[in-house]
Amino acid sequence: MTETASMGRAFVFGDNIDTDLLAPGHLMKLSAQELAQHCLEAIAPEFATTVEIGDFVVAGNNFGLGSSREQAAVSLRQLGVGAVIAPSFARIFYRNALNLGLPALFCEDAHRIAEGDQLMVDPVLGKITNKTRGEVLSCKPIPDHLMAMVRAGGLIAHLQSRRGT
Amino acid sequence: MAEAAKPKTSNSGQTLAQKLLARASGSELVAPGDIVVVQVDLAMAHDSSGPRRWKPHLEALGASLWDPSRIVIVSDHYVPAVDGESAAILKLTREFANEQRIGHFFDMEGICHAILPQKGLLRPGIFVAGGDSHTPHAGAFGCYAAGFGATDMLGIVVTGQTWTIVPETIRVELTGRLQSHVSAKDVMLLLCRELGMDNAFKAIEYGGPGVAAMSMDERMVLSNMAAELGGEVGLVAADDVTLAHIRAHGGTASEADLAWKPDPDAAYERTISINLSDLEPQIALPHSPANSFSIDHAVGAPIHQAYIGACVGAKLEDLHMAAQVLTGQRVAKGVRLLVAPASSQVTSDAAADGTLSILLAAGATLLPSGCGACAGMGAGLLAAGETCISTTNRNFKGRMGHSEAFVYLGSPYTVAASAIAGCVSDPRALSAELVGVQ
């Protein structure tokens, strides 16, 4: 395990979780904090109030499809989600997530994780340890140059720290 | 952040996506999987994704814009202002465009994707980075046009560069001829079902005689909805139709631009062929564009609203399709037909050629040009339990208002026919009935 590894519970969702579920269009004028309270409410009304800092969102194929709106990834970060784990991601969501400091991990075996499982996730090694099931799953590691940005808290924080401001 | 481009020698031919990315990255050849740093030719953003997100960070970073003459800003999502917040967003956008001397700023003239071609800003071969997921729309002109989130766009407007992974290409070959009352929208609803929406990090390339026979308005539908397939871009190689369109809209194009086409032996991840002659009208049921079927699966489903709008579904030809069906007809009692033309130019063209009066005589309500209900922000939102049939490109839960509303997606023909019938209808049946009457 590397220093980027973290523990948390799994919140499990299906395929095709779209950006309107993550950040509903008609609420886009709300502040990031307020908008986050509506994250996924159309399919999981309790998610925003029960997810805790460091918990993981585990989903099916094509997570984050739809709009380019970054609020989809921002909402998950606001709620303290430690990483999103899915077999595949929509391209813009994937870029947005890393740009905003939210690790997004490609994991073919994400379906082996059940709601509430305790996970230890290491994005650098590409390793997910399911403590509840005593199982280790592998995921695509995030390349170093991108992980440096994720660790800094996203692209802007990364640019700032490199400028020394 | 990204590795330098590594040009690769390759024995097989190149897809259009490869050729465009080789140009943008200054490489001789690129292969799928390469991470390339590309120079952006045109950067586009709108009122929701652009200045209001960039401004605080530009200030904090003390950064300036790389080249305001290559930046296009379009206010389309929050127009016209309906409350204090949207008014403030539009004001900020205007002030930013002014202060930064943005080369191309269009305030309430229409939807960004409709504006780029209408203002002659596209040219085959260029790399367009857009702060909107439907930026692939511009791929109809043979540009590498991809969508990016606001933070990526911030990096782009500051540096003029970004990175991407050279995608594998899915080739869509269209043969045959569209039957009457069938359109490019039906092709895309079929493709959403056949290819699914999970083609991230792939390019979609359209070609064949079926594409060659299409107008630019129809080709833009193919490119636009490459976004629904999850594709990075939706490409159509330029031909004489493309060049004529660019010239007619004040842009620059030369015969040399026709060189932007795939090699005959290009290596595709796969090829899918569709015979347009066999294509029937398609319809997407709630809540996904991929939840699509041929129209007979949904005929008779009652609707409350019919919406003709969005970048994909309210161009001049879309309005023509609706008018063809609505001529001499009335919208069913209890159904509201809303028409939000894609740009003010479309509205004025439709007024000039008589289309608008046909729509209005049928009982349509004309809405401002802009994203409107498609973005879940403007006029025409739905209440819980309401059903709408729409020419837009997405029907996700909650997109057009309440999360308990239901949206069907269809072509302008299908939406217009459904508005008359008060329920989902096959536009071919309506015209057959009329022939019978006569």
Ligand code: SF4
């Ligand atoms: S009309 Fe709809 S799909 Fe097109 S840019 Fe606006 S919100 Fe996006």
